Amino acid sequence: MDFTLSKEQEMARTLFRQFALNEVKPLAQEVDETERFPVETVEKMQKLGFLGIPMPKEYGGQGCDTLTYVLAVEELSRVCGTTGVIVSAHTSLGADPIKKFGTPEQKEKYLRPLVSGEKLGAFGLTEPGAGTDASGQQTKAVLNGDHYVLNGSKIFITNGGKADIYIIFAMTDKSKGTKGISAFIVEKEFPGFSIGTKEKKMGIRGSSTTELIFTDCIVPKENLLGQEGKGFGIAMQTLDGGRIGIAAQALGLAAGALDATIAYVKERKQFGRSIAKFQNTQFQIADMATKVEAARNLVYKAAIAKDTQKKFSLEAAMAKLYAAEVAMEVTTKAVQLHGGYGYTREYDVERMMRDAKITEIYEGTSEVQRMVISGSIL
Amino acid sequence: MKIVVCIKQVPDTNEVRLDPVTGTLIRDGVPSIINPDDKAGLEAALQLKDSVGAEITVISMGPPQADAALREALAMGADKAILVTDRAFGGADTLATSTTIAAAIKNLEYDLVITGRQAIDGDTAQVGPQISEHLSIPNVSYAEDIKVEGNSVIVKRQYEDRYHTVKVEMPCLITALGEMNQPRYMTPGGIFDAYKEKEVTVWGLNDITVDTANIGLKGSPTKVAQTFTKSLKAAGTKVQLDAEESANFIVEKMKEKFIL
Amino acid sequence: MSLQDYKGVFVFAQQVDNKISGVSFELIGKAKDLAADLGTEVTAVLLGYNVKDLADKLAEFGADKVIVVDDKALEVYTTEPYTVAMNAVIEQYKPDVVLYGATAIGRDLAPRVSARVHTGLTADCTKLEVDAETKNLHMTRPAFGGNIMATIKCPDHRPQMATVRPGVMQKISPVAGAKAVVEECSVTFEKNNKYVEVIDVIKKVSDKINIQDAKILVSGGRGLGCGENFKMLRDLADALGGEVASSRACVDAGWVEKDIQVGQTGQTVRPNLYIACGISGAIQHLAGMEESDLIIAINKDETAPIFDVADFGIVGDVTKIVPILTEKIKTEVAARS
Numbered sequence: 001m002d003f004t005l006s007k008e009q010e011m012a013r014t015l016f017r018q019f020a021l022n023e024v025k026p027l028a029q030e031v032d033e034t035e036r037f038p039v040e041t042v043e044k045m046q047k048l049g050f051l052g053i054p055m056p057k058e059y060g061g062q063g064c065d066t067l068t069y070v071l072a073v074e075e076l077s078r079v080c081g082t083t084g085v086i087v088s089a090h091t092s093l094g095a096d097p098i099k100k101f102g103t104p105e106q107k108e109k110y111l112r113p114l115v116s117g118e119k120l121g122a123f124g125l126t127e128p129g130a131g132t133d134a135s136g137q138q139t140k141a142v143l144n145g146d147h148y149v150l151n152g153s154k155i156f157i158t159n160g161g162k163a164d165i166y167i168i169f170a171m172t173d174k175s176k177g178t179k180g181i182s183a184f185i186v187e188k189e190f191p192g193f194s195i196g197t198k199e200k201k202m203g204i205r206g207s208s209t210t211e212l213i214f215t216d217c218i219v220p221k222e223n224l225l226g227q228e229g230k231g232f233g234i235a236m237q238t239l240d241g242g243r244i245g246i247a248a249q250a251l252g253l254a255a256g257a258l259d260a261t262i263a264y265v266k267e268r269k270q271f272g273r274s275i276a277k278f279q280n281t282q283f284q285i286a287d288m289a290t291k292v293e294a295a296r297n298l299v300y301k302a303a304i305a306k307d308t309q310k311k312f313s314l315e316a317a318m319a320k321l322y323a324a325e326v327a328m329e330v331t332t333k334a335v336q337l338h339g340g341y342g343y344t345r346e347y348d349v350e351r352m353m354r355d356a357k358i359t360e361i362y363e364g365t366s367e368v369q370r371m372v373i374s375g376s377i378l
Numbered sequence: 379m380k381i382v383v384c385i386k387q388v389p390d391t392n393e394v395r396l397d398p399v400t401g402t403l404i405r406d407g408v409p410s411i412i413n414p415d416d417k418a419g420l421e422a423a424l425q426l427k428d429s430v431g432a433e434i435t436v437i438s439m440g441p442p443q444a445d446a447a448l449r450e451a452l453a454m455g456a457d458k459a460i461l462v463t464d465r466a467f468g469g470a471d472t473l474a475t476s477t478t479i480a481a482a483i484k485n486l487e488y489d490l491v492i493t494g495r496q497a498i499d500g501d502t503a504q505v506g507p508q509i510s511e512h513l514s515i516p517n518v519s520y521a522e523d524i525k526v527e528g529n530s531v532i533v534k535r536q537y538e539d540r541y542h543t544v545k546v547e548m549p550c551l552i553t554a555l556g557e558m559n560q561p562r563y564m565t566p567g568g569i570f571d572a573y574k575e576k577e578v579t580v581w582g583l584n585d586i587t588v589d590t591a592n593i594g595l596k597g598s599p600t601k602v603a604q605t606f607t608k609s610l611k612a613a614g615t616k617v618q619l620d621a622e623e624s625a626n627f628i629v630e631k632m633k634e635k636f637i638l
Numbered sequence: 639m640s641l642q643d644y645k646g647v648f649v650f651a652q653q654v655d656n657k658i659s660g661v662s663f664e665l666i667g668k669a670k671d672l673a674a675d676l677g678t679e680v681t682a683v684l685l686g687y688n689v690k691d692l693a694d695k696l697a698e699f700g701a702d703k704v705i706v707v708d709d710k711a712l713e714v715y716t717t718e719p720y721t722v723a724m725n726a727v728i729e730q731y732k733p734d735v736v737l738y739g740a741t742a743i744g745r746d747l748a749p750r751v752s753a754r755v756h757t758g759l760t761a762d763c764t765k766l767e768v769d770a771e772t773k774n775l776h777m778t779r780p781a782f783g784g785n786i787m788a789t790i791k792c793p794d795h796r797p798q799m800a801t802v803r804p805g806v807m808q809k810i811s812p813v814a815g816a817k818a819v820v821e822e823c824s825v826t827f828e829k830n831n832k833y834v835e836v837i838d839v840i841k842k843v844s845d846k847i848n849i850q851d852a853k854i855l856v857s858g859g860r861g862l863g864c865g866e867n868f869k870m871l872r873d874l875a876d877a878l879g880g881e882v883a884s885s886r887a888c889v890d891a892g893w894v895e896k897d898i899q900v901g902q903t904g905q906t907v908r909p910n911l912y913i914a915c916g917i918s919g920a921i922q923h924l925a926g927m928e929e930s931d932l933i934i935a936i937n938k939d940e941t942a943p944i945f946d947v948a949d950f951g952i953v954g955d956v957t958k959i960v961p962i963l964t965e966k967i968k969t970e971v972a973a974r975s
Contacts, residue, residue, distance in 0.1 A: 012570075014409075472749065500781065504752070507717070520746070537654075539842055541839075543840070545835040547831060550834075599758030601790070605787065605789070606786070606787050614948055614950050615949070631934065635911075
């Protein structure tokens with residue numbers, strides 16, 4: 001088993017790190033403080049192809065593998081969790097289902113602008129009454145001649161309001177339960193589609209998380225993604241990929257908190273010596289570093305599995321579960337090792353700890369991941 | 379238009395640290411980068427490619443590891459890459475280096491040769507002008523800006539207290555200042571293409587026409603007599619006081635030294 | 639001919655707008671030492687147009703002989719005519735040593751000449767001495783940003799050539815009325831492909847001072863936190879009658895202009911007092927200032943390398959200390975006058 005990155009993956013990591021340090025890190029604190037979507041960063045990433053990394057060249061993508069995409073999300077999240085999730089939601093949830101399930105026409109019309117970054121993508125599954133239980137969808141889609149009419153609402157949608165293209169799930173046949181769910185490609189401009197309340201969040205505060213409202217929203221028939229009634233499967237397979245993106249975000253947050261803590265404990269002095277000289281600090285750092293490395297191995301393995309295996313739900317769930325919990329644990333320890341300063345917004349670890357919490361919740365809570373994992377074992 | 383850009387792979391001196399005990403440089407784990415002035419030269423070439431169209435060949439003399447610097451140049455948008463490497467080239471001073479690189483460039487068609495002003499590991503600024511002499515073409519050093527006008531290049535040439543606008547006919551050589559532009563980032567797809575689609579051509583001694591008496595250590599007029607770690611002067615007094623006391627301390631010392 | 643037939647220490651006496659550059663006098667000062675050790679004399683090579691009357695000035699600073707190439711082609715510096723002239727002088731006079739200032743002109747001309755005459759060239763030397771035994775020139779220069787020093791020799795080629803940065807060598811006190819032997823060297827300039835055309839000369843309109851001339855420098859580094867804090871350094875410098883300088887980090891961050899940068903990629907300075915404020919002291923920076931007579935460093939990191947060269951080091955927050963220091967100095971100055 002080969003754990004080394006290829007030369008091109010190594011160079012790509014260098015690129016992502018340079019970009020993160022030069023362009024993203026300087027904005028991270030302000031973006032969090034003001035809850036501002038970093039539109040200038042998104043524009044820069046668009047120019048550099050960061051919004052189409054694991055996407056086919058024939059549609060204008062970068063033609064890289066999933067692991068390279070994971071490296072991008074990791075390095076961006078290492079300095080800014082907000083930027084990490086913007087890329088992850090766009091790529092894994094917005095573009096990937098069209099790449100996998102779209103018709104050639106749909107790919108030409110929607111995948112091309114998404115992977116070039118000209119348009120931003122998002123994914124709408126969660127509803128007020130359908131969170132972990134995605135089968136409880138209330139949004140309805142009724143076929144009416146050459147178009148569907150959508151009614152209902154979605155909540156907690158990442159990139160909501162900022163995205164141009166949304167993958168929306170709705171019931172086409174309520175009587176069939178999950179087999180009555182269908183997926184649609186919905187443009188921001190479609191009549192009857194509006195953006196609702198923007199959430200005020202604990203972390204990833206620069207990321208735009210909103211409600212989506214559909215009031216007799218007209219969606220052309222050709223925008224049905226996959227077949228009618230196959231939406232639930234599309235959602236679940238998409239989330240398998242999305243979980244790798246979130247796992248990479250969690251990994252990046254943990255690694256970033258570790259970076260900051262290593263620098264801090266070398267600098268901070270108490271009792272006349274740097275706190276790095278105390279065994280408690282040394283052992284804490286050892287544990288944090290080991291867990292980050294273990295998480296990294298699981299996340300990279302899941303990324304490779306997505307490119308080489310038909311099914312990778314188990315790998316993705318394990319990576320997401322573990323990386324998210326490591327992110328929470330490592331960022332919490334990072335704050336503790338920073339002492340009082342770590343509790344202030346002067347230091348990045350405060351933000352990282354708030355950002356980390358969401359990774360245990362969205363795109364399947366840790367409990368859902370445990371269900372997926374145990375379900376495939378037992 | 380055909381542009382040749384000369385680049386050198388150098389250790390990132392921003393990352394070089396001193397061993398506090400021995401005072402020597404810790405080079406282990408120091409990343410290698412494209413020399414900053416050379417990267418600005420490459421960016422200038424890429425901008426010409428974007429504006430007027432050009433085929434860009436990057437060339438580097440160095441050990442086999444310099445392949446990575448050339449791949450990076452390809453990932454930024456260069457079209458072709460040549461690595462000039464051979465044990466026979468080793469130990470060269472600037473004159474022998476410029477002789478070797480000029481011999482490699484003679485194998486190519488070119489209108490414009492761009493080098494960086496100087497490399498951060500040697501800081502000599504000699505190789506560019508010396509290459510132009512071997513190629514018998516004009517050179518303009520210290521370029522802040524390069525524009526193409528017909529068969530000429532208009533260069534904004536920096537001096538300490540002024541600049542000249544210089545018109546020079548192609549073929550010619552320009553040395554680029556790092557501050558002339560902000561080099562672009564690579565793209566992820568560019569990186570993958572640089573490794574999977576494009577090639578780095580390797581040239582050794584047998585691929586260029588050069589008098590072996592003028593290359594490598596043997597062909598270098600300058601020889602290193604000795605190297606030594608500069609003995610820093612002994613550290614003075616160091617104090618840790620509050621701000622008020624610190625200011626008093628400095629004022630006292632200035633008085634002692636008759637500055638005040 | 640043999641190497642022993644090459645005689646004399648030559649200095650390329652750079653002039654711009656018919657004014658001799660300061661580095662030329664510094665080089666002549668050093669050349670006098672070398673010439674004494676070699677039992678030879680110092681020759682200044684003066685290239686330009688209508689520059690003959692500058693020869694006396696070179697004599698006052700120690701030139702025994704001045705070779706002048708006076709031609710319209712040399713009015714404004716361009717590489718090729720200057721190379722042709724230098725090459726002609728070297729061919730005709732066979733100097734043992736040729737020194738150039740490591741200026742924007744010298745660093746262009748010297749390498750081109752070295753390639754044309756096929757000899758060695760050592761850049762940015764900080765020390766030049768004659769080996770007692772071989773009489774070879776030993777040229778010492780910083781390598782790798784300044785920490786490692788390398789002594790270079792050019793044993794089998796002549797002339798032995800070196801460039802030296804401004805501010806490194808010391809000129810002698812001028813001897814009023816000193817005269818040198820002035821010889822005109824006639825050179826033919828024939829235009830060829832290597833000639834370039836200077837379309838325009840734009841002098842930088844700025845009242846910026848030359849930090850190399852300042853006796854006191856207050857220099858800022860990354861530890862200042864932001865560009866605005868350079869204001870407090872300006873205040874301190876004004877109180878002391880000094881100037882403000884900077885480390886490379888602040889130039890890279892866009893806080894200050896590059897022309898006040900001290901260090902390997904900036905300028906070499908040796909003021910009477912150098913106050914390093916929030917400068918960690920990367921080796922590149924130390925290379926440019928450690929010859930200062932007195933160094934005071936303020937930095938919050940007590941392990942910062944700047945403290946290794948500082949005569950007095952203060953571990954503390956520069957942004958808190960400097961304003962207080964400025965006030966105290968103002969009080970001192972006021973009390974004295």
